Amino acid sequence: MRHVIWDWNGTLADDLPTVVECVSESLAAIGEGPIVADDYRSYYTRPVRLFYDRLLERSVTDSEWQAIEETFHIRYREAAKRVPLATDAVAAIEAVAGAGNTQSILSMWWHDALRAEVSRHGLERYMVRIDGNTKDASETKDRLLSIHLRAVASNGAVMIGDALDDAQAASALGIPCVLYDGGSHHRVELESAGVPVASSLVEAAEVALAT
Ligand SMILES: [Mg+2]
CATH class of the missing domain: 3.40.50.1000 (HAD superfamily/HAD-like)
Incomplete structure (x- = not known):
């Protein structure tokens, strides 16, 4: 057994489409452009902060990371109810x-x-x-x-x-x-x-x- x-x-x-949408909203919160599903699947890794570093080809600052985390969690928690x-x-x-x-x-x-x-x-x-x-x-x-x-x-x-x-x-x-x-x-x-x-x-x- x-x-x-x-x-x-x-x-x-x-939840991939929802995650991609929420990542794009998090990027908008730090003045960066949106991503598509293929970007997410190509760059996603943990810890999640490293994912954003890889995506943007630079290190996100502490204040940017805070904005990303806050935006993602607020948006995802709401959007998850429709996943x-x-x-x-x-x-x-x-x-x-x-x-x-x-x-x-x-x-x-x-x-x-x-x-x-x-x-x-x-x-x-x-x-x-x-x-x-x-x-x-x-x-x-x-x-x-x-x-x-x-x-x-x-x-x-x-x-x-x-x-x-x-x-x-x-x-x-x-x-x-x-x-x-x-x-x-x-x-x-x-x-x-x-x-x-x-x-x-x-x-x-x-x-x-x-x-
Ligand atoms: Mg999983």
């Missing part, structure tokens, strides 16, 4: 549940906002645990995953995410990971992580259950 740990943003939640699930998110979750496995959600997003969104989409009943960020922007996926793993107490844990830090966190904690290419990174970049890459969530679930 496996325990699947789902990432939320860019994985179960199809849809990925097309096959429910099918993938049901495939995991139907095979007698357990599952949970682990996200770097703010815990209360995450819980509200998971509940809005009716997914709570499938999840044995839902953990978001209760600390601040300095939180890391490694640390959250180590706490999450202790709480779900499963030997057969496997992660499904859309970003390199999902794969890095899984590797640091010694569990397998499958990456989904419909989110924040291009497939070619995900392939550099050395873990399986799936082009749909149903495929990611199948691969994860077979690991």
Whole structure:
């Protein structure tokens, strides 16, 4: 039996268009022009401040970073209420549940906002645990995953995410990971992580259950 740990943003939640819109609004707040989805997928990295440095090909100043963070969080929190699930998110979750496995959600997003969104989409009943960020922007996926793993107490844990830090966190904690290419990174970049890459969530679930 496996325990699947789902990432939320860019994985179960199809928020790329919303994120791109909010990044563009954050850039406008410091007098810079907007981006398109392809820019986001090419430059996105963590820590997020480095993403803006890469995007602008310069270091953002502390006051610019503050303006970016404030704008993004205000805009995203509002816009998140309209973010849809990925097309096959429910099918993938049901495939995991139907095979007698357990599952949970682990996200770097703010815990209360995450819980509200998971509940809005009716997914709570499938999840044995839902953990978001209760600390601040300095939180890391490694640390959250180590706490999450202790709480779900499963030997057969496997992660499904859309970003390199999902794969890095899984590797640091010694569990397998499958990456989904419909989110924040291009497939070619995900392939550099050395873990399986799936082009749909149903495929990611199948691969994860077979690991
Ligand atoms: Mg993600």
